[in-house]
Amino acid sequence: MADGGGEPDQLAGERATAQFDVDGMKVAWAGSRHAVEVADRMARLVASDPVFRKDTRTMLSRKELFKDTLKKAAHAWKRIVELRLTEEEANLLRLYVDQPGYVDLHWGMFVPAIKGQGTEEQQKKWLPMAYKFQIIGCYAQTELGHGSNVQGLETTATFDPSADEFVMHSPTLTSSKWWPGGLGKASTHAVVYARLITEGKDYGIHGFIVQLRSLDDHSPLPGVTLGDIGGKFGSGAYNSMDNGVLRFDHVRIPRDQMLMRLSQVTREGKYVHSDVPKQLLYGTMVYVRQTIVADASKALSRAVCIAVRYSAIRKQFGSQDGGPETQVLNYKTQQSRLFPLLASAYAYRFVGQWLKWLYTDVTQKLEAKDYSTLPEAHACTAGLKSVTTSATADAIEECRKLCGGHGYLNSSGLPELFAVYVPACTYEGDNVVLLLQVSVVLHLVARFLMKTVAQVATGKQPVGTIAYMGNIQHLMQCKSAVNTAEDWLNPAAIKEVFEARALRMAVNCAQNISKAPSQEEGFSELSPDLLEAAVAHVQLIIVTKFIEKLQEDIPGPGVKEQLQKLCSIYALHLLHKHLGDFLSTGCITARQGALANELLGKLYAQVRPNAVALVDAFDYTDHYLGSVLGRYDGDVYPALYEEAWKDPLNETVVPDGYQEHLRPLLKQQLKLSRL
Numbered sequence: 137m138a139d140g141g142g143e144p145d146q147l148a149g150e151r152a153t154a155q156f157d158v159d160g161m162k163v164a165w166a167g168s169r170h171a172v173e174v175a176d177r178m179a180r181l182v183a184s185d186p187v188f189r190k191d192t193r194t195m196l197s198r199k200e201l202f203k204d205t206l207k208k209a210a211h212a213w214k215r216i217v218e219l220r221l222t223e224e225e226a227n228l229l230r231l232y233v234d235q236p237g238y239v240d241l242h243w244g245m246f247v248p249a250i251k252g253q254g255t256e257e258q259q260k261k262w263l264p265m266a267y268k269f270q271i272i273g274c275y276a277q278t279e280l281g282h283g284s285n286v287q288g289l290e291t292t293a294t295f296d297p298s299a300d301e302f303v304m305h306s307p308t309l310t311s312s313k314w315w316p317g318g319l320g321k322a323s324t325h326a327v328v329y330a331r332l333i334t335e336g337k338d339y340g341i342h343g344f345i346v347q348l349r350s351l352d353d354h355s356p357l358p359g360v361t362l363g364d365i366g367g368k369f370g371s372g373a374y375n376s377m378d379n380g381v382l383r384f385d386h387v388r389i390p391r392d393q394m395l396m397r398l399s400q401v402t403r404e405g406k407y408v409h410s411d412v413p414k415q416l417l418y419g420t421m422v423y424v425r426q427t428i429v430a431d432a433s434k435a436l437s438r439a440v441c442i443a444v445r446y447s448a449i450r451k452q453f454g455s456q457d458g459g460p461e462t463q464v465l466n467y468k469t470q471q472s473r474l475f476p477l478l479a480s481a482y483a484y485r486f487v488g489q490w491l492k493w494l495y496t497d498v499t500q501k502l503e504a505k506d507y508s509t510l511p512e513a514h515a516c517t518a519g520l521k522s523v524t525t526s527a528t529a530d531a532i533e534e535c536r537k538l539c540g541g542h543g544y545l546n547s548s549g550l551p552e553l554f555a556v557y558v559p560a561c562t563y564e565g566d567n568v569v570l571l572l573q574v575s576v577v578l579h580l581v582a583r584f585l586m587k588t589v590a591q592v593a594t595g596k597q598p599v600g601t602i603a604y605m606g607n608i609q610h611l612m613q614c615k616s617a618v619n620t621a622e623d624w625l626n627p628a629a630i631k632e633v634f635e636a637r638a639l640r641m642a643v644n645c646a647q648n649i650s651k652a653p654s655q656e657e658g659f660s661e662l663s664p665d666l667l668e669a670a671v672a673h674v675q676l677i678i679v680t681k682f683i684e685k686l687q688e689d690i691p692g693p694g695v696k697e698q699l700q701k702l703c704s705i706y707a708l709h710l711l712h713k714h715l716g717d718f719l720s721t722g723c724i725t726a727r728q729g730a731l732a733n734e735l736l737g738k739l740y741a742q743v744r745p746n747a748v749a750l751v752d753a754f755d756y757t758d759h760y761l762g763s764v765l766g767r768y769d770g771d772v773y774p775a776l777y778e779e780a781w782k783d784p785l786n787e788t789v790v791p792d793g794y795q796e797h798l799r800p801l802l803k804q805q806l807k808l809s810r811l
């Protein structure tokens with residue numbers, strides 16, 4: 137959607153060729169008519185408010201940028217309160233402000249940690265203050281010396297029964313908390329993860345609510361050392377966030393600030409487990425990862441929207457007879473690089489919508505004390521987080537290249553989008569470490585199935601996203617029946633080969649591990665293969681959820697047909713990219729692989745007239761896109777020209793430094809003895 141301007145629509149011709157109802161597609165993308173309307177309202181509210189301008193953000197110094205973030209966060213809060221926005225509206229408003237800041241961690245990690253790990257009394261005490269922003273919280277887990285290996289954290293929380301207090305301490309340099317967002321400058325409180333020591337025994341990592349700064353003047357409390365960890369990758373981007381460093385020098389907190397839902401320390405210093413099961417923590421994890429997958433589809437769709445619109449405007453080379461130049465979107469290479477990314481944006485959107493359902497399902501099962509599906513739900517969310525964020529990071533960079541030189545300008549929006557997005561591959565679990573966790577679950581199931589193949593029809597069946605593994609006898613032997621390119625349009629044909637590939641890769645790994653001297657050695661040696669098996673499994677989940685989405689009623693002329701094409705593109709481009717997997721596991725023949733590629737080419741041609749309308753369906757304002765190349769009206773060149781003049785370097789015609797460094801050079805009358 138455009139947000140102002142009123143220039144003639146240079147993309148009108150592209151929009152006229154669409155073969156589907158864009159409004160219907162907006163509903164399919166957003167999830168409901170209501171979701172479209174709320175998102176639209178919030179996006180326009182932000183776009184029309186001058187405080188939320190971001191067109192010069194990449195030109196600000198770090199200090200200016202941070203202050204600008206504080207201003208935007210405070211203004212957003214003011215608007216949320218004034219307009220009495222609902223939680224849904226407030227979340228969307230923050231999304232469209234589109235500037236990482238302390239509020240993300242306050243709402244996204246601090247509040248959920250207290251909700252998930254605090255007792256009822258603790259929630260009653262802390263949450264109202266957090267909801268009203270009387271305190272600002274962050275999530276302090278990672279240390280200078282340890283990230284992925286949480287059990288290796290060094291910060292200590294030693295119980296002192298004489299004072300009924302914990303003593304928080306950072307015994308080494310490497311125990312300094314390092315990275316938490318919002319910690320450096322903004323937070324007044326943190327949930328701090330530390331080794332709990334009582335009665336001389338180390339009980340491992342637990343969470344504690346610790347006040348860090350004075351609520352009167354914001355200065356650090358005695359014994360607390362705090363600061364920002366320094367500039368990060370890119371201009372603007374994540375530099376708006378005050379990722380911080382924190383050290384404790386014997387800082388005391390009351391005993392009741394240990395998060396005590398799962399375990400407690402008594403007044404006497406005894407460590408006791410509560411009767412609340414540990415599995416409850418899975419619920420929060422599923423929730424957080426579901427939001428990360430949803431964010432992947434947002435970031436990817438933004439990049440794709442920019443690249444598609446610009447590729448329709450950009451022309452290079454003409455016909456041989458000097459006729460008009462060709463839109464770069466018409467080049468088959470541009471289509472084969474770009475349309476799979478467009479299809480991936482839709483695929484991630486739908487798997488994200490399914491994850492929302494999964495979260496509700498997991499929550500209900502937890503309430504009913506049914507923990508049977510949790511390991512599978514945990515593995516599936518970990519895998520989806522890993523695969524979608526890695527692919528999105530790569531895709532944003534690909535979109536930059538698809539926009540040629542102009543894609544490298546900050547005003548294209550792509551460098552900042554990339555810089556702000558890539559850490560998603562690292563935070564909330566490094567992607568490789570997460571995939572290895574997925575492969576452990578797959579390995580266990582594959583091993584169990586191999587042992588019980590004969591009884592599997594009657595034995596314990598795998599559930600949820602690993603249910604297909606129960607079909608081991610068929611999937612280990614089946615051969616694809618595809619005989620023509622169009623046979624690949626059949627979702628059942630696609631599903632079968634993706635299932636067979638994932639299962640065979642898992643079984644191969646399990647067989648090879650069983651030959652190793654020990655399981656541990658086998659795991660370590662085969663971890664690269666395990667990783668690939670986990671990726672195959674996760675890609676199957678995404679393909680399956682897209683196919684299932686298409687079995688729903690999807691209103692709007694032509695909408696379902698377009699989605700069917702995108703689903704085929706998503707699956708077949710993966711098949712083409714990972715052809716080695718499919719061939720080496722014997723799931724398809726080389727000819728069937730070639731047929732898939734043939735169909736892909738035809739599908740790209742069918743998507744071409746719909747491409748601009750398919751990105752319009754994301755319904756992004758020009759403000760949110762933040763890209764002169766992705767403008768709704770396609771009026772790219774005047775905008776590029778105008779943006780350039782905003783650069784501080786253009787404030788003077790003759791640059792600073794001319795007198796000292798350029799002029800003497802130009803005026804030098806050196807006698808160069810050798811010339």
Ligand SMILES: Cc1cc2nc3c(=O)[nH]c(=O)nc-3n(C[C@H](O)[C@H](O)[C@H](O)COP(=O)(O)OP(=O)(O)OC[C@H]3O[C@@H](n4cnc5c(N)ncnc54)[C@H](O)[C@@H]3O)c2cc1C
Binds near residue numbers: 275281314565569
């Ligand atoms: C922008 C950003 C924001 C963040 N915000 C927060 C925050 O708010 N709060 C917080 O507590 N933390 C935060 N973090 C920290 C983040 O959670 C950690 O960076 C993350 O957990 C990874 O840990 P690490 O950096 O120590 O990487 P490492 O674990 O040191 O990983 C380094 C490399 O080793 C590999 N590796 C590690 N273990 C294994 C293994 N077992 N097998 C194979 N390979 C392995 C990894 O794949 C990676 O390639 C943030 C980080 C970033 C970048």
